[in-house]
Amino acid sequence: xxxxxxxxxxxxxxxxxxxxxxxxxxxxxxxxxxxxxxxxxxxxxxxxxxxxxxxxxxxxxxxxxxxxxxxxxxxxxxxxxxxxxxxxxxxxxxxxxxxxxxxxxxxxxx
Amino acid sequence: xxxxxxxxxxxxxxxxxxxxxxxxxxxxxxxxxxxxxxxxxxxxxxxxxxxxxxxxxxxxxxxxxxxxxxxxxxxxxxxxxxxxxxxxxxxxxxxxxxxxxxxxxxxxxxxxx
Numbered sequence: 477x478x479x480x481x482x483x484x485x486x487x488x489x490x491x492x493x494x495x496x497x498x499x500x501x502x503x504x505x506x507x508x509x510x511x512x513x514x515x516x517x518x519x520x521x522x523x524x525x526x527x528x529x530x531x532x533x534x535x536x537x538x539x540x541x542x543x544x545x546x547x548x549x550x551x552x553x554x555x556x557x558x559x560x561x562x563x564x565x566x567x568x569x570x571x572x573x574x575x576x577x578x579x580x581x582x583x584x585x586x
Numbered sequence: 587x588x589x590x591x592x593x594x595x596x597x598x599x600x601x602x603x604x605x606x607x608x609x610x611x612x613x614x615x616x617x618x619x620x621x622x623x624x625x626x627x628x629x630x631x632x633x634x635x636x637x638x639x640x641x642x643x644x645x646x647x648x649x650x651x652x653x654x655x656x657x658x659x660x661x662x663x664x665x666x667x668x669x670x671x672x673x674x675x676x677x678x679x680x681x682x683x684x685x686x687x688x689x690x691x692x693x694x695x696x697x698x699x
Contacts, residue, residue, distance in 0.1 A: 518690030
């Protein structure tokens with residue numbers, strides 16, 4: 477069963493706009509990770525946020541984590557056409573294996 | 587890209603035939619994983635390895651076996667391929683399980699006819 481569920485399933489925006497994707501999960505976690513997948517490629521790790529952290533930044537990426545709501549969000553600011561990809565959250569669910577959500581497909585139109 | 591290769595990259599096979607997919611890493615990472623990715627299901631863990639000859643089952647292990655005789659190689663075998671195993675298979679590696687990021691290979695697209 478999926479531990480993380482991303483929302484929305486698909487998102488289409490214009491270049492320069494911000495993109496926000498959400499992830500909800502079910503059980504306690506040690507950390508939550510976000511990955512990007514370009515079409516036809518493997519997943520690429522973007523950012524890891526630990527359960528005792530509330531916010532983390534990496535370049536144009538901002539991740540928040542609310543453990544009380546069991547949710548996380550990924551914000552991409554000033555989006556570019558090259559940000560077009562699918563984005564996945566992954567949680568450890570307190571266990572030793574990562575469980576991935578089904579992903580949000582982001583399209584950034586030039 | 588992390589030093590992970592998968593072979594073959596594409597394969598078409600017939601139902602009932604055995605198939606072996608290979609994952610090779612040059613990073614000397616202890617943990618290796620096999621996932622399958624299907625529309626509507628996201629990425630699901632098939633098997634993983636936490637060391638040479640040490641493997642364990644994931645969420646969707648039925649119909650699959652794995653072997654790891656060397657740190658750098660992790661093999662996924664479909665003993666008798668079925669059409670439901672048509673999928674894209676990804677190998678991943680990590681330094682530590684769970685709490686560390688995983689690095690993914692380019693994937694193998696398998697079609698079972």
